[in-house]
Amino acid sequence: xxxxxxxxxxxxxxxxxxxxxxxxxxxxxxxxxxxxxxxxxxxxxxxxxxxxxxxxxxxxxxxxxxxxxxxxxxxxxxxxxxxxxxxxxxxxxxxxxxxxxxxxxxxxxxxxx
Amino acid sequence: xxxxxxxxxxxxxxxxxxxxxxxxxxxxxxxxxxxxxxxxxxxxxxxxxxxxxxxxxxxxxxxxxxxxxxxxxxxxxxxxxxxxxxxxxxxxxxxxxxxxxxxxxxxxxx
Numbered sequence: 060x061x062x063x064x065x066x067x068x069x070x071x072x073x074x075x076x077x078x079x080x081x082x083x084x085x086x087x088x089x090x091x092x093x094x095x096x097x098x099x100x101x102x103x104x105x106x107x108x109x110x111x112x113x114x115x116x117x118x119x120x121x122x123x124x125x126x127x128x129x130x131x132x133x134x135x136x137x138x139x140x141x142x143x144x145x146x147x148x149x150x151x152x153x154x155x156x157x158x159x160x161x162x163x164x165x166x167x168x169x170x171x172x
Numbered sequence: 173x174x175x176x177x178x179x180x181x182x183x184x185x186x187x188x189x190x191x192x193x194x195x196x197x198x199x200x201x202x203x204x205x206x207x208x209x210x211x212x213x214x215x216x217x218x219x220x221x222x223x224x225x226x227x228x229x230x231x232x233x234x235x236x237x238x239x240x241x242x243x244x245x246x247x248x249x250x251x252x253x254x255x256x257x258x259x260x261x262x263x264x265x266x267x268x269x270x271x272x273x274x275x276x277x278x279x280x281x282x
Contacts, residue, residue: 094270101273101275104271154268157268158203163207166213
Protein backbone atom coordinates (compact mmCIF):
# COMPACT_ATOMS: atom_id res chain seq x y z
CA UNK A 60 0.00 0.00 0.00
CA UNK A 61 0.90 3.67 -0.12
CA UNK A 62 1.62 3.91 3.59
CA UNK A 63 1.65 1.96 6.82
CA UNK A 64 -1.89 0.88 7.64
CA UNK A 65 -3.08 0.14 11.17
CA UNK A 66 -6.37 -1.25 12.37
CA UNK A 67 -8.53 -0.62 14.20
CA UNK A 68 -8.01 3.12 14.54
CA UNK A 69 -9.75 3.06 17.91
CA UNK A 70 -10.39 0.23 20.33
CA UNK A 71 -12.29 0.36 23.59
CA UNK A 72 -12.13 -2.72 25.76
CA UNK A 73 -12.86 -3.83 29.27
CA UNK A 74 -10.15 -4.58 31.77
CA UNK A 75 -9.14 -8.23 31.55
CA UNK A 76 -10.05 -8.73 27.89
CA UNK A 77 -7.53 -9.61 25.17
CA UNK A 78 -6.99 -7.30 22.19
CA UNK A 79 -5.28 -7.65 18.82
CA UNK A 80 -3.85 -4.73 16.92
CA UNK A 81 -2.88 -5.04 13.27
CA UNK A 82 -0.16 -3.40 11.20
CA UNK A 83 0.24 -3.64 7.44
CA UNK A 84 3.65 -2.18 6.51
CA UNK A 85 4.67 -0.51 3.28
CA UNK A 86 5.15 -3.16 0.61
CA UNK A 87 8.75 -4.30 0.37
CA UNK A 88 9.81 -2.93 3.75
CA UNK A 89 11.77 -5.55 5.63
CA UNK A 90 11.88 -3.88 9.03
CA UNK A 91 8.79 -3.39 11.19
CA UNK A 92 8.55 -1.70 14.60
CA UNK A 93 5.92 -1.26 17.27
CA UNK A 94 5.95 1.73 19.63
CA UNK A 95 3.58 2.96 22.30
CA UNK A 96 2.74 6.59 23.02
CA UNK A 97 1.20 7.45 26.37
CA UNK A 98 0.88 10.66 28.34
CA UNK A 99 3.13 9.58 31.14
CA UNK A 100 5.83 7.71 29.22
CA UNK A 101 6.08 9.46 25.86
CA UNK A 102 7.02 7.34 22.84
CA UNK A 103 8.45 3.95 23.80
CA UNK A 104 9.87 1.17 21.67
CA UNK A 105 8.12 -2.20 22.07
CA UNK A 106 9.37 -4.71 19.49
CA UNK A 107 11.29 -4.88 16.19
CA UNK A 108 11.14 -7.40 13.34
CA UNK A 109 13.74 -7.67 10.58
CA UNK A 110 13.16 -10.19 7.81
CA UNK A 111 13.29 -13.75 9.13
CA UNK A 112 15.52 -12.91 12.08
CA UNK A 113 14.39 -13.39 15.66
CA UNK A 114 12.56 -10.25 16.81
CA UNK A 115 13.97 -7.81 19.36
CA UNK A 116 11.40 -8.00 22.14
CA UNK A 117 13.38 -5.96 24.64
CA UNK A 118 10.79 -3.18 24.88
CA UNK A 119 7.75 -5.30 25.70
CA UNK A 120 6.59 -4.17 29.16
CA UNK A 121 5.28 -7.52 30.38
CA UNK A 122 4.59 -11.09 29.28
CA UNK A 123 1.01 -10.06 28.56
CA UNK A 124 2.33 -8.44 25.40
CA UNK A 125 3.31 -10.46 22.34
CA UNK A 126 3.66 -9.83 18.63
CA UNK A 127 4.13 -11.82 15.48
CA UNK A 128 4.85 -11.04 11.88
CA UNK A 129 3.54 -13.50 9.34
CA UNK A 130 5.24 -14.00 6.00
CA UNK A 131 7.49 -11.01 6.59
CA UNK A 132 4.58 -8.63 6.08
CA UNK A 133 1.55 -8.07 8.33
CA UNK A 134 2.15 -7.90 12.07
CA UNK A 135 -0.22 -8.39 14.99
CA UNK A 136 0.39 -7.04 18.48
CA UNK A 137 -1.60 -8.93 21.12
CA UNK A 138 -2.23 -7.71 24.64
CA UNK A 139 -3.69 -10.30 26.99
CA UNK A 140 -5.69 -9.51 30.12
CA UNK A 141 -5.61 -5.78 29.42
CA UNK A 142 -5.04 -3.35 32.29
CA UNK A 143 -5.93 0.33 32.51
CA UNK A 144 -2.26 1.27 32.24
CA UNK A 145 -2.22 -0.32 28.77
CA UNK A 146 -4.33 2.60 27.52
CA UNK A 147 -2.21 4.40 24.93
CA UNK A 148 -1.75 4.94 21.23
CA UNK A 149 0.05 2.00 19.64
CA UNK A 150 2.11 3.00 16.63
CA UNK A 151 3.59 0.81 13.95
CA UNK A 152 6.45 1.84 11.67
CA UNK A 153 8.23 0.20 8.78
CA UNK A 154 11.54 0.79 7.09
CA UNK A 155 12.97 -0.42 3.78
CA UNK A 156 16.04 -1.65 5.61
CA UNK A 157 17.31 -1.97 9.15
CA UNK A 158 18.35 1.39 10.52
CA UNK A 159 16.69 3.36 7.73
CA UNK A 160 14.03 6.03 7.77
CA UNK A 161 11.00 4.86 9.71
CA UNK A 162 7.53 5.52 8.29
CA UNK A 163 4.72 5.52 10.81
CA UNK A 164 1.10 4.50 10.61
CA UNK A 165 -1.70 6.58 12.10
CA UNK A 166 -1.83 4.39 15.20
CA UNK A 167 -4.45 2.52 17.19
CA UNK A 168 -5.86 4.37 20.19
CA UNK A 169 -6.55 1.77 22.89
CA UNK A 170 -8.75 2.62 25.83
CA UNK A 171 -9.09 0.09 28.65
CA UNK A 172 -12.08 0.77 30.88
CA UNK B 173 20.42 3.81 28.59
CA UNK B 174 20.82 6.80 26.33
CA UNK B 175 19.05 10.03 27.29
CA UNK B 176 17.47 12.31 24.69
CA UNK B 177 16.55 15.82 25.78
CA UNK B 178 14.66 18.34 23.71
CA UNK B 179 14.27 22.05 24.25
CA UNK B 180 12.24 24.09 24.57
CA UNK B 181 9.32 21.91 25.69
CA UNK B 182 6.81 24.46 24.42
CA UNK B 183 7.05 27.22 21.86
CA UNK B 184 4.54 29.78 20.61
CA UNK B 185 5.32 31.71 17.44
CA UNK B 186 3.63 34.33 15.36
CA UNK B 187 3.20 33.26 11.75
CA UNK B 188 6.29 34.21 9.76
CA UNK B 189 8.73 33.93 12.66
CA UNK B 190 11.79 31.68 12.70
CA UNK B 191 12.71 29.17 15.40
CA UNK B 192 15.38 26.70 16.44
CA UNK B 193 14.63 23.46 18.26
CA UNK B 194 17.40 21.56 19.99
CA UNK B 195 18.03 17.89 20.72
CA UNK B 196 20.83 16.72 23.01
CA UNK B 197 21.75 13.06 23.42
CA UNK B 198 23.97 11.46 26.01
CA UNK B 199 25.86 8.82 24.00
CA UNK B 200 27.04 7.94 20.50
CA UNK B 201 24.34 7.12 17.99
CA UNK B 202 24.07 5.39 14.63
CA UNK B 203 21.48 7.79 13.34
CA UNK B 204 19.12 10.57 14.31
CA UNK B 205 15.70 11.34 12.90
CA UNK B 206 13.39 14.34 13.31
CA UNK B 207 9.63 13.83 13.19
CA UNK B 208 6.61 16.11 13.15
CA UNK B 209 3.45 14.86 14.84
CA UNK B 210 0.49 16.78 13.50
CA UNK B 211 -2.59 17.63 15.58
CA UNK B 212 -4.25 14.40 14.33
CA UNK B 213 -1.41 12.31 15.74
CA UNK B 214 0.31 11.32 12.51
CA UNK B 215 4.11 11.12 12.78
CA UNK B 216 5.90 12.34 9.67
CA UNK B 217 9.60 11.87 9.15
CA UNK B 218 11.29 15.20 8.43
CA UNK B 219 14.97 14.34 8.37
CA UNK B 220 17.24 11.34 8.62
CA UNK B 221 20.41 13.08 9.73
CA UNK B 222 23.16 11.18 11.60
CA UNK B 223 25.56 14.03 10.86
CA UNK B 224 25.88 17.18 8.77
CA UNK B 225 23.23 19.54 7.47
CA UNK B 226 20.16 18.95 5.34
CA UNK B 227 17.50 21.29 4.02
CA UNK B 228 13.96 20.69 2.88
CA UNK B 229 12.07 23.82 1.94
CA UNK B 230 11.63 26.03 5.00
CA UNK B 231 13.07 23.37 7.28
CA UNK B 232 16.68 22.48 7.83
CA UNK B 233 18.54 20.35 10.32
CA UNK B 234 22.09 20.08 11.56
CA UNK B 235 23.58 17.25 13.61
CA UNK B 236 26.98 17.56 15.27
CA UNK B 237 27.55 13.95 16.27
CA UNK B 238 30.86 14.60 18.03
CA UNK B 239 29.15 17.07 20.36
CA UNK B 240 25.97 15.01 20.64
CA UNK B 241 23.34 17.47 19.55
CA UNK B 242 21.07 18.27 16.66
CA UNK B 243 19.18 21.42 15.70
CA UNK B 244 16.00 21.81 13.68
CA UNK B 245 15.42 25.19 12.07
CA UNK B 246 12.00 26.36 11.00
CA UNK B 247 11.94 29.52 8.93
CA UNK B 248 8.94 31.67 8.01
CA UNK B 249 6.68 29.52 10.17
CA UNK B 250 3.13 28.74 9.08
CA UNK B 251 0.10 27.64 11.08
CA UNK B 252 0.43 24.20 9.49
CA UNK B 253 3.80 23.83 11.25
CA UNK B 254 1.95 23.50 14.57
CA UNK B 255 2.24 20.18 16.35
CA UNK B 256 4.92 18.31 18.26
CA UNK B 257 8.46 17.88 16.97
CA UNK B 258 10.33 14.78 18.10
CA UNK B 259 13.96 13.94 17.91
CA UNK B 260 14.74 10.20 17.92
CA UNK B 261 18.09 8.45 18.02
CA UNK B 262 19.28 4.94 17.31
CA UNK B 263 21.88 4.10 19.98
CA UNK B 264 25.11 2.42 18.85
CA UNK B 265 24.31 -0.70 20.84
CA UNK B 266 20.71 -1.06 19.72
CA UNK B 267 18.99 -3.22 17.17
CA UNK B 268 17.79 -0.25 15.12
CA UNK B 269 15.09 0.80 17.59
CA UNK B 270 14.57 4.53 18.08
CA UNK B 271 14.73 6.28 21.43
CA UNK B 272 12.54 9.39 21.39
CA UNK B 273 12.89 12.67 23.19
CA UNK B 274 9.89 14.15 24.95
CA UNK B 275 9.23 16.57 22.10
CA UNK B 276 8.79 20.29 21.52
CA UNK B 277 5.17 21.40 21.26
CA UNK B 278 4.90 24.22 18.72
CA UNK B 279 1.93 26.50 18.22
CA UNK B 280 2.04 28.95 15.33
CA UNK B 281 -0.54 31.69 15.60
CA UNK B 282 -1.97 33.46 12.52
